[in-house]
Amino acid sequence: MLENNNVVKKGLLLVISGPSGAGKGTICKELLEKNPDFWLSVSATTRAPRKNEQQGINYFFMTKEDFVDRLAKDDFLESAEVYGNYYGTPRESVISKIEEGKDVILEIDIQGALKVKESYPEGVFIFILPPSMDELKRRIIKRGSETEESLMRRFKSAYKEVNYVSKYNYAVMNDELSEAVEKIESIITAEKCSVERMKENILSKEGIIHEQLYD
Numbered sequence: 001m002l003e004n005n006n007v008v009k010k011g012l013l014l015v016i017s018g019p020s021g022a023g024k025g026t027i028c029k030e031l032l033e034k035n036p037d038f039w040l041s042v043s044a045t046t047r048a049p050r051k052n053e054q055q056g057i058n059y060f061f062m063t064k065e066d067f068v069d070r071l072a073k074d075d076f077l078e079s080a081e082v083y084g085n086y087y088g089t090p091r092e093s094v095i096s097k098i099e100e101g102k103d104v105i106l107e108i109d110i111q112g113a114l115k116v117k118e119s120y121p122e123g124v125f126i127f128i129l130p131p132s133m134d135e136l137k138r139r140i141i142k143r144g145s146e147t148e149e150s151l152m153r154r155f156k157s158a159y160k161e162v163n164y165v166s167k168y169n170y171a172v173m174n175d176e177l178s179e180a181v182e183k184i185e186s187i188i189t190a191e192k193c194s195v196e197r198m199k200e201n202i203l204s205k206e207g208i209i210h211e212q213l214y215d
């Protein structure tokens with residue numbers, strides 16, 4: 001986005017995580033449909049594609065050897081082993097989109113989110129909560145994507161994962177989908193109005209607010 005003095009204002013980095021089945025993917029899809037200007041990062045993974053998943057659209061599916069090779073080249077902003085597979089966020093595309101002024105969404109697990117928080121604390125970290133653990137289980141089953149073993153692994157992990165909510169900036173319960181999406185849109189709006197993010201804009205409007213206000 002071009003701002004005062006033709007300086008390109010950096011985009012937001014929005015990190016969305018939460019237990020499997022909470023509805024992260026569904027929320028991100030809806031957010032992108034409503035806001036085509038957002039950019040969703042496509043992760044690399046060693047997990048096998050699910051029915052209907054496409055290479056380069058849902059994930060960059062790759063072998064463990066290729067993943068390890070990319071890891072050694074420091075190609076990932078963060079990476080983690082999640083439910084027995086490796087996942088990683090391609091660094092270069094994320095950083096360049098933010099620099100271009102795009103608002104970037106990462107849909108990643110908690111370990112990955114905490115790593116991003118260390119290297120990029122100005123990110124906005126949102127935890128998606130299910131309305132209940134019973135509903136979470138129903139949703140994973142309804143998705144029909146997991147074997148019994150994988151389902152139980154994901155479901156058991158959820159009990160530990162929810163404890164990490166306190167490390168995030170925001171928690172959004174995904175009961176009614178449209179409400180959860182609206183809440184995230186409101187968070188984005190509020191973040192863009194934060195004094196810290198508005199600093200350059202306000203300071204460059206000569207005479208409106210004195211620089212010393214920020215000292």
Ligand code: ADP
Binds near residue numbers: 027143
């Ligand atoms: P995650 O990406 O967190 O693993 P998904 O987005 O794949 O979760 O959602 C898991 C299942 O729950 C899917 O079948 C999805 O259609 C369903 N789902 C997502 N959000 C809601 C909601 N608000 N109400 C009911 N079902 C939902």
Ligand code: 5GP
Binds near residue numbers: 017019024110
């Ligand atoms: P799934 O196999 O259901 O697509 O994803 C399993 C978990 O991996 C989800 O919690 C999802 O958010 C997470 N995940 C997807 N991509 C990445 C990534 O690039 N990095 C990390 N750390 N987690 C990811």
